[in-house]
Amino acid sequence: MTEALPFGGELSLRLSWGPRGEGLDAVGAKLRATDAVVRRLHAPFGRSLAVVDPDGNALGTVPDLADTALVSALELGVARNEDGAPLPQDGYSVRLETAPGATLSGRVVGRFAATRSRFSAGNRLSVSVSQTFSDELIGTGFFAEDGGVGVLRELVAIWEPDTAGVFLAEAEDVFLDLELSIELGVVTYLAARDVSTSELVRTTESDGGTWIEVVGAATATGLDDLVGTIVRASGAVHRSRRR
Numbered sequence: 463m464t465e466a467l468p469f470g471g472e473l474s475l476r477l478s479w480g481p482r483g484e485g486l487d488a489v490g491a492k493l494r495a496t497d498a499v500v501r502r503l504h505a506p507f508g509r510s511l512a513v514v515d516p517d518g519n520a521l522g523t524v525p526d527l528a529d530t531a532l533v534s535a536l537e538l539g540v541a542r543n544e545d546g547a548p549l550p551q552d553g554y555s556v557r558l559e560t561a562p563g564a565t566l567s568g569r570v571v572g573r574f575a576a577t578r579s580r581f582s583a584g585n586r587l588s589v590s591v592s593q594t595f596s597d598e599l600i601g602t603g604f605f606a607e608d609g610g611v612g613v614l615r616e617l618v619a620i621w622e623p624d625t626a627g628v629f630l631a632e633a634e635d636v637f638l639d640l641e642l643s644i645e646l647g648v649v650t651y652l653a654a655r656d657v658s659t660s661e662l663v664r665t666t667e668s669d670g671g672t673w674i675e676v677v678g679a680a681t682a683t684g685l686d687d688l689v690g691t692i693v694r695a696s697g698a699v700h701r702s703r704r705r
Contacts (some may be wrong), residue, residue, distance in 0.1 A: 472631035474590035475614050477623035482585055484575045486554065490532040492620050493558070497524040499616045500570060500589055507568035511558035520562040541576075551578040553585060566591065587621060611649055618651050618669055626651040632685060633692045642700040646692055650674040656703055662695040674699070
């Protein structure tokens, strides 16, 4: 699929899914699998993820924490009401970093086990870097075919999301002014199968859903060109799904 971008831009892997009852033991096991998978990404992901508590303290790395300690760390991130009362139905948040407190750190942030469908942000997982991507970092192949997209496929298998993708922050800024039923990344996964190949997107049914690749993303001549290409493709898919 897509090759590493030859120019700047802030990229992230993101997965999201609706209400899902899930025990924290199961979430912990998936986080261990996630830690192993994202280490295949290039720097700064070449080390274990540390669990960071709500106060910013590192509690230990995911491989080193015992199962009970990992569950206890997750419990610290329970959603809370305005009066501080826990709202487990809104899920548990966690932040993991390869270098907590450092200027450059690989970061995994998620909210899990949310079961409420109304007034809830749902469940999600994102993989990013704690500073804007530089040309030097992009040049390492951070999101090359054997890196980001391959890792994304494995994360989809682990978490079984409704949507997932390699997303570009600059395109997300444009999406704020649009009301689209789908916002595409450079590569996107949908659990639904209602998107077809067109002149703007290529689709493949796999992993229980549809993979969507934006045609022209890998050959864009600059960041503005890439943003425009992604936004046009998103608009076309939005219109085709409304028919």
